[in-house]
Amino acid sequence: GENVEQHPSTLSVQEGDSAVIKCTYSDSASNYFPWYKQELGKRPQLIIDIRSNVGEKKDQRIAVTLNKTAKHFSLHITETQPEDSAVYFCAAPAGGTSYGKLTFGQGTILTVHP
Amino acid sequence: NAGVTQTPKFQVLKTGQSMTLQCAQDMNHEYMSWYRQDPGMGLRLIHYSVGAGITDQGEVPNGYNVSRSTTEDFPLRLLSAAPSQTSVYFCASSYSSPDNEQFFGPGTRLTVL
Numbered sequence: 001g002e003n004v005e006q007h008p009s010t011l012s013v014q015e016g017d018s019a020v021i022k023c024t025y026s027d028s029a030s031n032y033f034p035w036y037k038q039e040l041g042k043r044p045q046l047i048i049d050i051r052s053n054v055g056e057k058k059d060q061r062i063a064v065t066l067n068k069t070a071k072h073f074s075l076h077i078t079e080t081q082p083e084d085s086a087v088y089f090c091a092a093p094a095g096g097t098s099y100g101k102l103t104f105g106q107g108t109i110l111t112v113h114p
Numbered sequence: 115n116a117g118v119t120q121t122p123k124f125q126v127l128k129t130g131q132s133m134t135l136q137c138a139q140d141m142n143h144e145y146m147s148w149y150r151q152d153p154g155m156g157l158r159l160i161h162y163s164v165g166a167g168i169t170d171q172g173e174v175p176n177g178y179n180v181s182r183s184t185t186e187d188f189p190l191r192l193l194s195a196a197p198s199q200t201s202v203y204f205c206a207s208s209y210s211s212p213d214n215e216q217f218f219g220p221g222t223r224l225t226v227l
Contacts, residue, residue, distance in 0.1 A: 001173070034215070042220075043221055044157070044204070045218070046215045051213065089156055099164055100207075101162045102159065102216065104157040104158070106154060106156045
């Protein structure tokens with residue numbers, strides 16, 4: 001099955017700085033890579049996703065890049081704000097498409113200091 | 115739309131007891147899944163379903179059963195609770211087209227003593 005590794009496990013930045021979280025995956029057939037944000041005590045919520053036919057996708061201050069050859073993808077948050085503080089999870093499907101099942105990374109605790 | 119709902123929100127069990135965690139969605143999603151979340155381990159897939167009457171095992175299925183008799187409901191049964199099943203349980207659903215966003219329920223926090 002798919003194996004997803006996520007780094008770093010914790011990340012502390014000053015407000016206004018950029019934050020980068022990296023994930024690697026093992027199944028070369030995977031072609032869908034979502035990122036979820038989970039605030040304390042809340043449910044995970046999708047913030048951005050990317051499919052294998054593109055190398056980068058942006059949504060305001062958030063971007064995701066994908067390198068299929070190296071089997072890694074990264075989340076970039078620019079101009080960080082205190083409300084960006086949360087746990088972030090990357091994920092990938094096993095066998096190409098998700099069909100409602102994902103393998104998640106271990107999570108990154110992001111803290112943005114005012 | 116209520117989205118994905120889960121009951122109960124909190125539950126304390128004694129070792130050996132059984133119980134059912136309820137999950138329902140009103141978005142007409144074909145795909146539904148159960149995950150457990152433990153500190154430092156992310157979310158791990160327990161069981162999933164691609165439609166009514168169809169279920170399959172995920173990464174950590176032992177000690178859990180599921181059934182999918184309707185599109186809306188996907189209950190998770192703990193057969194004989196063990197302390198290792200202390201966790202937060204999330205149900206999720208998505209449309210049947212591949213690689214659609216999974217919507218998560220609010221979670222059930224389970225403690226097994």
